[in-house]
Amino acid sequence: QVQLVESGGGVVQPGRSLGLSCTASGFSFSTYDMHWVRQSPGMGLEWVAVLSSDGVSTYYADSVKGRFTISRDYSKTTLFLQMNGLRPEDTAVYFCARSTGGNLGPYPFDSWGQGTLVTVPS
Amino acid sequence: VIGMTQSPSFLSASTGDRVTISCRMSQNIRSYLAWYQQKPGKAPELLMYSASTLQSGVPSRFSGSGSGTDFTLTISYLQSEDFATYYCLQYYSFPFSFGQGTKLEIK
Numbered sequence: 001q002v003q004l005v006e007s008g009g010g011v012v013q014p015g016r017s018l019g020l021s022c023t024a025s026g027f028s029f030s031t032y033d034m035h036w037v038r039q040s041p042g043m044g045l046e047w048v049a050v051l052s053s054d055g056v057s058t059y060y061a062d063s064v065k066g067r068f069t070i071s072r073d074y075s076k077t078t079l080f081l082q083m084n085g086l087r088p089e090d091t092a093v094y095f096c097a098r099s100t101g102g103n104l105g106p107y108p109f110d111s112w113g114q115g116t117l118v119t120v121p122s
Numbered sequence: 123v124i125g126m127t128q129s130p131s132f133l134s135a136s137t138g139d140r141v142t143i144s145c146r147m148s149q150n151i152r153s154y155l156a157w158y159q160q161k162p163g164k165a166p167e168l169l170m171y172s173a174s175t176l177q178s179g180v181p182s183r184f185s186g187s188g189s190g191t192d193f194t195l196t197i198s199y200l201q202s203e204d205f206a207t208y209y210c211l212q213y214y215s216f217p218f219s220f221g222q223g224t225k226l227e228i229k
Contacts, residue, residue, distance in 0.1 A: 044222050095166075
Protein backbone atom coordinates (compact mmCIF):
# COMPACT_ATOMS: atom_id res chain seq x y z
CA GLN A 1 0.00 0.00 0.00
CA VAL A 2 1.05 3.59 -0.60
CA GLN A 3 2.85 5.10 2.36
CA LEU A 4 4.28 8.60 2.75
CA VAL A 5 6.18 9.52 5.90
CA GLU A 6 7.31 13.11 6.49
CA SER A 7 10.09 14.14 8.83
CA GLY A 8 12.24 17.12 9.65
CA GLY A 9 9.79 19.50 11.24
CA GLY A 10 10.62 21.52 14.32
CA VAL A 11 11.02 24.98 15.75
CA VAL A 12 13.21 27.33 13.72
CA GLN A 13 13.97 31.01 14.18
CA PRO A 14 12.84 33.55 11.57
CA GLY A 15 15.25 33.87 8.70
CA ARG A 16 16.78 30.45 9.24
CA SER A 17 16.48 27.31 7.11
CA LEU A 18 14.94 23.89 7.53
CA GLY A 19 14.71 20.82 5.33
CA LEU A 20 11.78 18.43 5.23
CA SER A 21 11.78 14.88 3.90
CA CYS A 22 9.03 12.58 2.75
CA THR A 23 9.91 8.91 2.33
CA ALA A 24 7.66 7.07 -0.08
CA SER A 25 6.93 3.37 -0.39
CA GLY A 26 4.41 1.00 -1.92
CA PHE A 27 4.40 2.50 -5.41
CA SER A 28 6.64 3.37 -8.34
CA PHE A 29 8.12 6.65 -7.14
CA SER A 30 9.27 7.75 -10.60
CA THR A 31 5.78 7.53 -12.09
CA TYR A 32 4.05 10.22 -10.08
CA ASP A 33 4.27 13.95 -9.57
CA MET A 34 4.79 14.82 -5.91
CA HIS A 35 3.49 17.83 -3.99
CA TRP A 36 3.86 19.66 -0.71
CA VAL A 37 0.74 21.11 0.89
CA ARG A 38 0.64 22.99 4.18
CA GLN A 39 -1.94 23.87 6.79
CA SER A 40 -1.45 26.63 9.33
CA PRO A 41 -2.90 25.87 12.78
CA GLY A 42 -6.67 26.02 12.66
CA MET A 43 -6.64 27.16 9.05
CA GLY A 44 -7.27 25.75 5.61
CA LEU A 45 -5.08 23.93 3.15
CA GLU A 46 -2.51 25.73 1.02
CA TRP A 47 -0.78 24.14 -1.93
CA VAL A 48 2.97 24.83 -1.75
CA ALA A 49 4.92 23.16 -4.55
CA VAL A 50 5.05 20.35 -7.09
CA LEU A 51 7.85 18.40 -8.70
CA SER A 52 7.22 16.45 -11.86
CA SER A 53 7.60 12.70 -12.04
CA ASP A 54 10.79 13.04 -14.08
CA GLY A 55 12.27 15.52 -11.62
CA VAL A 56 12.64 18.26 -14.21
CA SER A 57 9.78 20.69 -13.72
CA THR A 58 8.59 22.56 -10.67
CA TYR A 59 5.92 25.04 -9.69
CA TYR A 60 5.63 26.99 -6.46
CA ALA A 61 3.03 29.05 -4.67
CA ASP A 62 3.81 32.76 -4.84
CA SER A 63 4.09 32.81 -1.04
CA VAL A 64 7.17 30.56 -1.11
CA LYS A 65 8.69 31.21 -4.52
CA GLY A 66 12.39 32.03 -4.27
CA ARG A 67 12.61 30.72 -0.70
CA PHE A 68 11.57 27.06 -0.94
CA THR A 69 13.02 24.36 -3.20
CA ILE A 70 11.41 21.01 -3.92
CA SER A 71 13.54 18.04 -5.00
CA ARG A 72 13.48 14.26 -5.05
CA ASP A 73 15.93 11.37 -4.77
CA TYR A 74 14.78 8.38 -6.78
CA SER A 75 17.30 5.96 -5.25
CA LYS A 76 15.94 6.79 -1.79
CA THR A 77 12.33 7.29 -2.98
CA THR A 78 12.31 10.50 -0.99
CA LEU A 79 10.83 13.93 -1.64
CA PHE A 80 12.43 16.99 -0.08
CA LEU A 81 11.46 20.56 0.69
CA GLN A 82 14.29 22.95 1.49
CA MET A 83 12.90 26.02 3.20
CA ASN A 84 15.08 29.12 3.47
CA GLY A 85 14.34 32.54 4.90
CA LEU A 86 11.55 31.17 7.08
CA ARG A 87 8.87 33.54 8.35
CA PRO A 88 6.29 33.24 11.14
CA GLU A 89 3.59 32.86 8.47
CA ASP A 90 5.31 29.66 7.31
CA THR A 91 4.24 28.01 10.57
CA ALA A 92 2.15 25.03 9.51
CA VAL A 93 1.83 21.30 9.25
CA TYR A 94 3.52 20.30 6.01
CA PHE A 95 2.08 17.35 4.13
CA CYS A 96 3.59 15.57 1.17
CA ALA A 97 1.05 14.24 -1.28
CA ARG A 98 1.17 11.95 -4.28
CA SER A 99 -0.49 12.94 -7.51
CA THR A 100 -2.57 10.40 -9.38
CA GLY A 101 -0.39 10.84 -12.45
CA GLY A 102 2.85 12.27 -13.79
CA ASN A 103 4.41 14.75 -16.20
CA LEU A 104 2.52 17.59 -14.51
CA GLY A 105 -0.77 16.55 -15.99
CA PRO A 106 -4.04 17.68 -14.39
CA TYR A 107 -4.23 15.19 -11.56
CA PRO A 108 -5.38 15.58 -7.94
CA PHE A 109 -3.65 14.03 -4.93
CA ASP A 110 -4.81 10.66 -3.74
CA SER A 111 -2.34 9.85 -0.96
CA TRP A 112 -1.01 12.02 1.84
CA GLY A 113 1.51 11.65 4.61
CA GLN A 114 0.64 12.33 8.23
CA GLY A 115 2.33 15.73 8.16
CA THR A 116 5.21 17.35 10.03
CA LEU A 117 4.88 20.56 12.04
CA VAL A 118 7.12 23.53 11.34
CA THR A 119 6.99 26.37 13.84
CA VAL A 120 8.58 29.76 13.19
CA PRO A 121 8.05 31.95 16.26
CA SER A 122 7.41 35.65 15.82
CA VAL B 123 -4.07 32.45 -10.30
CA ILE B 124 -7.53 30.91 -10.21
CA GLY B 125 -9.74 32.32 -7.49
CA MET B 126 -12.12 30.07 -5.60
CA THR B 127 -15.08 30.71 -3.37
CA GLN B 128 -16.30 27.81 -1.26
CA SER B 129 -19.55 28.10 0.64
CA PRO B 130 -20.79 27.87 3.25
CA SER B 131 -17.88 28.14 5.69
CA PHE B 132 -19.91 26.38 8.38
CA LEU B 133 -22.82 24.03 8.09
CA SER B 134 -24.88 22.63 10.93
CA ALA B 135 -26.91 19.51 10.20
CA SER B 136 -28.30 16.33 11.71
CA THR B 137 -27.69 12.70 10.84
CA GLY B 138 -29.94 11.70 8.00
CA ASP B 139 -29.94 15.19 6.48
CA ARG B 140 -28.96 16.02 2.94
CA VAL B 141 -26.37 18.79 2.60
CA THR B 142 -24.73 20.61 -0.29
CA ILE B 143 -21.40 22.44 -0.44
CA SER B 144 -20.47 24.71 -3.32
CA CYS B 145 -17.29 25.88 -4.99
CA ARG B 146 -17.23 28.66 -7.53
CA MET B 147 -14.18 29.37 -9.70
CA SER B 148 -13.06 32.65 -11.16
CA GLN B 149 -12.48 31.00 -14.53
CA ASN B 150 -13.40 27.85 -16.42
CA ILE B 151 -11.58 24.79 -15.04
CA ARG B 152 -13.57 22.29 -17.07
CA SER B 153 -14.03 19.32 -14.68
CA TYR B 154 -10.66 19.47 -12.95
CA LEU B 155 -12.07 19.68 -9.47
CA ALA B 156 -11.63 17.36 -6.50
CA TRP B 157 -13.24 17.18 -3.07
CA TYR B 158 -11.46 16.20 0.15
CA GLN B 159 -12.64 15.36 3.64
CA GLN B 160 -10.45 16.17 6.63
CA LYS B 161 -10.97 15.14 10.23
CA PRO B 162 -9.12 16.82 13.12
CA GLY B 163 -5.47 15.86 13.37
CA LYS B 164 -5.60 13.83 10.17
CA ALA B 165 -4.52 14.29 6.58
CA PRO B 166 -7.23 15.04 4.03
CA GLU B 167 -8.77 12.15 2.13
CA LEU B 168 -9.85 12.22 -1.50
CA LEU B 169 -13.59 11.83 -1.96
CA MET B 170 -14.24 12.86 -5.53
CA TYR B 171 -12.25 13.83 -8.62
CA SER B 172 -13.10 15.03 -12.10
CA ALA B 173 -15.95 16.84 -10.36
CA SER B 174 -18.22 13.79 -10.18
CA THR B 175 -16.13 10.60 -10.03
CA LEU B 176 -16.26 8.86 -6.68
CA GLN B 177 -12.90 7.74 -5.34
CA SER B 178 -12.68 4.02 -4.69
CA GLY B 179 -14.03 3.09 -1.27
CA VAL B 180 -16.03 6.28 -0.75
CA PRO B 181 -19.69 5.68 0.11
CA SER B 182 -22.25 6.36 -2.59
CA ARG B 183 -24.09 8.88 -0.40
CA PHE B 184 -21.39 11.31 -1.60
CA SER B 185 -21.94 12.80 -5.04
CA GLY B 186 -20.47 15.64 -7.03
CA SER B 187 -21.62 17.73 -9.93
CA GLY B 188 -20.71 20.71 -12.03
CA SER B 189 -18.27 21.82 -14.67
CA GLY B 190 -16.74 25.06 -15.82
CA THR B 191 -17.00 27.41 -12.87
CA ASP B 192 -19.68 26.02 -10.53
CA PHE B 193 -19.42 22.79 -8.59
CA THR B 194 -21.27 21.08 -5.76
CA LEU B 195 -20.64 18.26 -3.31
CA THR B 196 -23.76 16.60 -1.94
CA ILE B 197 -24.01 14.20 0.97
CA SER B 198 -27.38 12.58 0.63
CA TYR B 199 -27.91 10.96 4.06
CA LEU B 200 -25.50 12.23 6.68
CA GLN B 201 -23.86 9.68 8.89
CA SER B 202 -22.01 10.43 12.12
CA GLU B 203 -18.64 9.83 10.46
CA ASP B 204 -19.35 12.55 7.87
CA PHE B 205 -18.98 15.40 10.34
CA ALA B 206 -15.67 16.86 9.23
CA THR B 207 -14.23 19.70 7.15
CA TYR B 208 -14.52 19.56 3.38
CA TYR B 209 -12.29 21.25 0.80
CA CYS B 210 -12.47 21.62 -2.94
CA LEU B 211 -9.27 21.64 -5.00
CA GLN B 212 -8.81 22.93 -8.53
CA TYR B 213 -6.09 21.08 -10.41
CA TYR B 214 -6.68 22.63 -13.82
CA SER B 215 -3.58 24.78 -13.66
CA PHE B 216 -0.69 25.69 -11.40
CA PRO B 217 -0.69 27.06 -8.81
CA PHE B 218 -3.27 24.56 -7.60
CA SER B 219 -5.68 26.09 -5.11
CA PHE B 220 -8.03 24.92 -2.39
CA GLY B 221 -11.32 26.35 -1.32
CA GLN B 222 -11.50 27.92 2.12
CA GLY B 223 -13.16 24.85 3.62
CA THR B 224 -16.60 23.96 4.97
CA LYS B 225 -16.85 22.71 8.52
CA LEU B 226 -19.82 20.37 8.83
CA GLU B 227 -21.00 20.22 12.41
CA ILE B 228 -23.64 18.25 14.25
CA LYS B 229 -26.76 20.29 14.98
